Amino acid sequence: MALTGMQIYKNLPKTNCKDCGLPTCMAFAMQVAAKQRALSDCPHISEEASESLAEASAPPMKLIKIGIGENSYEIGQETVMFRHEEKFHRRTGIAVRIPSSLSDEEATALVEKINKSAWVRVGDTIKVSFSAVEVDGVDDPGKRAKLVAENSKVPVILIGRDAGKMKSAAETIKHKNPLLYRAESSNIDTMAELSASTKLPLAVGGSNLEELADLTNKAREKGAENLILSFKTDNLGDTLRSLTIARRAALRQRFREFGYPAMTEITAEPLEEETVLGAIYAAKYSAIVLINGSEPWEILPILTTIQDVYTNPQVPNTVEAKLYEIGNVAENSPVMFTTNFSLTYFSVAGEVERSKVPAYICVVDTEGLGVLNAYAGDKISAEKVVKTLQEQKVVEKVKHRKLIIPGLLPIFRAEIEDTSEWEEVIIGPENAREIPAFLQKMAKQ
Numbered sequence: 001m002a003l004t005g006m007q008i009y010k011n012l013p014k015t016n017c018k019d020c021g022l023p024t025c026m027a028f029a030m031q032v033a034a035k036q037r038a039l040s041d042c043p044h045i046s047e048e049a050s051e052s053l054a055e056a057s058a059p060p061m062k063l064i065k066i067g068i069g070e071n072s073y074e075i076g077q078e079t080v081m082f083r084h085e086e087k088f089h090r091r092t093g094i095a096v097r098i099p100s101s102l103s104d105e106e107a108t109a110l111v112e113k114i115n116k117s118a119w120v121r122v123g124d125t126i127k128v129s130f131s132a133v134e135v136d137g138v139d140d141p142g143k144r145a146k147l148v149a150e151n152s153k154v155p156v157i158l159i160g161r162d163a164g165k166m167k168s169a170a171e172t173i174k175h176k177n178p179l180l181y182r183a184e185s186s187n188i189d190t191m192a193e194l195s196a197s198t199k200l201p202l203a204v205g206g207s208n209l210e211e212l213a214d215l216t217n218k219a220r221e222k223g224a225e226n227l228i229l230s231f232k233t234d235n236l237g238d239t240l241r242s243l244t245i246a247r248r249a250a251l252r253q254r255f256r257e258f259g260y261p262a263m264t265e266i267t268a269e270p271l272e273e274e275t276v277l278g279a280i281y282a283a284k285y286s287a288i289v290l291i292n293g294s295e296p297w298e299i300l301p302i303l304t305t306i307q308d309v310y311t312n313p314q315v316p317n318t319v320e321a322k323l324y325e326i327g328n329v330a331e332n333s334p335v336m337f338t339t340n341f342s343l344t345y346f347s348v349a350g351e352v353e354r355s356k357v358p359a360y361i362c363v364v365d366t367e368g369l370g371v372l373n374a375y376a377g378d379k380i381s382a383e384k385v386v387k388t389l390q391e392q393k394v395v396e397k398v399k400h401r402k403l404i405i406p407g408l409l410p411i412f413r414a415e416i417e418d419t420s421e422w423e424e425v426i427i428g429p430e431n432a433r434e435i436p437a438f439l440q441k442m443a444k445q
């Protein structure tokens, strides 16, 4: 959280000695607050004041990194309670459990499945973020951890309460920076010492918020710095309340014991319920949701919720306004236009692809608005469409002069025909899903 000039000034020597090049300590404080000068530019500031200001200006929620290099995932350093206040910064990651009951072959197959759990939606790749391997119930925890870490293309979470087994697994793959899951009141000392000695991040869970605060304090005293608040999910209402209180305490009251990202372990059955709960906890402050299911139908609803919630509300979701070629287009391929709102474009492009009829899509810049919103907001007009078609030199691509327009904008037809070289304007479907049948019918004519 940014410090004010007055907060900084209170910690300065207040001698107005000018050694920093400014006439007064107050002027210096104002420049530090505006990030135009560094605190270290004052040669007389005491170590104590310097430390206290650094502490006060630290982010209210710590950034935690799991994994290494390209195969890493960052969570935390969130700044707001509600998305519309600014944005949520780091997407929730889904962790899929690899049970200890699986054989080595089955565990390897599940890791492969996790690696392949990735899909492209609205031009964005959404995927499972962690392989979460249980090490408590296996004979050789180091071997199982190594098998998963070597095959996983996403960071690893080690699940276990037995400190001895966790130590063996952690020591084997500590170079991969896995998350240790999880410390509780019964094992806090040994797990915190393990986290401190290996520098691995540690999830800490308590039976209630008071105990959780106590345990994060204990972990810090043992030298464990990179913590994650872990919540069980026996009761939806209680868990949501705890997640919300912890987040508010961290961001609004700067309560350091809760100044870490949170995660939830979902144990609900049937798996449909797990999916619903995963989406709810992802929307309400879980930086990681640990689930048991690994089927696409279970994972995709959670991933799409995460994608929607973590989209920056201050930046329109757009694609570049240009001429797109879908399939092997030729001079007789149909031409259509749509807006540059990502969801609109990818819906149209996806349905054109599905139709197997190669086509050109001219994308008009509507500042990220869909068709009807753009029309209502005066961001699209027949004149603008004609101008865009000319700028994109569409007539040079095809021999015909037929243009398909969105079914929601039939009003553009006459003006486009009257003012451009597009002699025949065809009113297309209102919904993208009707495009394949529409294009296939046109192709037969």
Ligand code: SF4
Pocket: 012, 013, 014, 015, 016, 017, 018, 019, 020, 021, 022, 023, 024, 025, 028, 029, 041, 042, 043, 044, 045
């Ligand atoms: S050098 Fe430090 S003490 Fe001197 S005027 Fe600048 S801020 Fe004040």
